Amino acid sequence: MPRQFFVGGNFKMNPISRDQKQTIIGVLNSADLDTATEIVVAPPSLYLIPLRDTVRTELQVSAQNCYYKDSGAFTGEISPAQLVDAKIPYVILGHSERRSIFNETSELVAQKTKAALNATLKVILCVGETLQERELGQTAAVVEKQLQAVVNVLQESDWSGVVIAYEPVWAIGTGKVATSAQAQEAHADIRQFLSKAVSPAVSENTRIIYGGSVTAANCKELSTQSDVDGFLVGGASLKPEFVDIINAKRN
Ligand code: 13P
Numbered sequence: 001m002p003r004q005f006f007v008g009g010n011f012k013m014n015p016i017s018r019d020q021k022q023t024i025i026g027v028l029n030s031a032d033l034d035t036a037t038e039i040v041v042a043p044p045s046l047y048l049i050p051l052r053d054t055v056r057t058e059l060q061v062s063a064q065n066c067y068y069k070d071s072g073a074f075t076g077e078i079s080p081a082q083l084v085d086a087k088i089p090y091v092i093l094g095h096s097e098r099r100s101i102f103n104e105t106s107e108l109v110a111q112k113t114k115a116a117l118n119a120t121l122k123v124i125l126c127v128g129e130t131l132q133e134r135e136l137g138q139t140a141a142v143v144e145k146q147l148q149a150v151v152n153v154l155q156e157s158d159w160s161g162v163v164i165a166y167e168p169v170w171a172i173g174t175g176k177v178a179t180s181a182q183a184q185e186a187h188a189d190i191r192q193f194l195s196k197a198v199s200p201a202v203s204e205n206t207r208i209i210y211g212g213s214v215t216a217a218n219c220k221e222l223s224t225q226s227d228v229d230g231f232l233v234g235g236a237s238l239k240p241e242f243v244d245i246i247n248a249k250r251n
Helices: 018-028 045-054 080-085 096-101 106-116 132-137 139-151 155-160 181-195 200-205 219-223 242-246
Strands: 007-012 038-042 059-063 090-093 123-127 162-166 207-211 230-233
Touching: 007 162, 007 207, 007 242, 018 045, 018 242, 038 090, 045 059, 045 090, 080 106, 080 200, 090 106, 096 106, 096 132, 106 123, 106 139, 106 155, 123 139, 139 162, 155 162, 155 200, 155 230, 162 181, 181 200, 181 207, 181 219, 230 242
Parallel strands: 007 038, 007 230, 038 059, 059 090, 090 123, 123 162, 162 207, 207 230
Antiparallel strands: none
C-alpha cells in the first residue's frame, strides 16, 4: 500500500488571539483541499477542543506535547489519557523546540511516545540535527541516536501509530529550507535505519515527513522526492498558503 501523504500544521505558541485562530480555521474550512492527503492541525492546547468542534471533518487535531503519566501532580502538563478523552487523535512529540528550550532528552521523548501510543494516540515524532552537527557530517548519526531511544521502548506493532518528522534545526523558522536532495538523503537514511533497527515492513510503511521553512513555493519540489511523505509546517501553516502546501501533491 502506498504511504498516504501527510501534512501537519504546527501553530506553535500562535496565534495570539481567538479571532486570529478563527480566521485561520475559516480559511481551511472554506478551502478546496486534497482529500487524498491526511491533514492535521496542532494548535496551542487552549484551542484543542474548540478547534476540534469547529474544524471540518477532513481535518484532524493534534496536541503539541503531552506528558507520560495518566494523571497526578504534574503542574502545567496534559496527559495522553486526557487527550484521548477529549477525542484529540494526535500529539507532536520531540519537537526541537522542546528538546532545546525545555531540555527534553531523547529518553524522555521515547517514554512519552510509548505512553501516548499505549493510550491510543498517534504520534508525530520529530527528529533533526543542528547546523553544527550537519557541518560535522553527523546528521545521520544524530538522527539515528534520537530514533534509537524510541526504538528501544516500542514494539514493532507500535510503529503503525507513528509519523516521523525530519526537521533539521537549521531550517526551522529560518527561511533556509533543505534542498530536496538534502531532505531525500536524510529521509532515505531514516528509512534504512528503520529497516535495520525495527523491520523492513515498518521501514516501508512509516511516513517520514519534512519540516523546516516549508512554503507554497518550495513544497511541490520537495513532495516529488520518493521518501518525502509530507510536511510539518510551522510559520506557513498560519497563512492562507497552507492550503497550497496541503494540496502539494495535486497536479
Ligand atoms: P517553520 O515551518 O516555521 O520553519 O517551522 C517548522 C516546524 O518547526 C514545524 O514543526
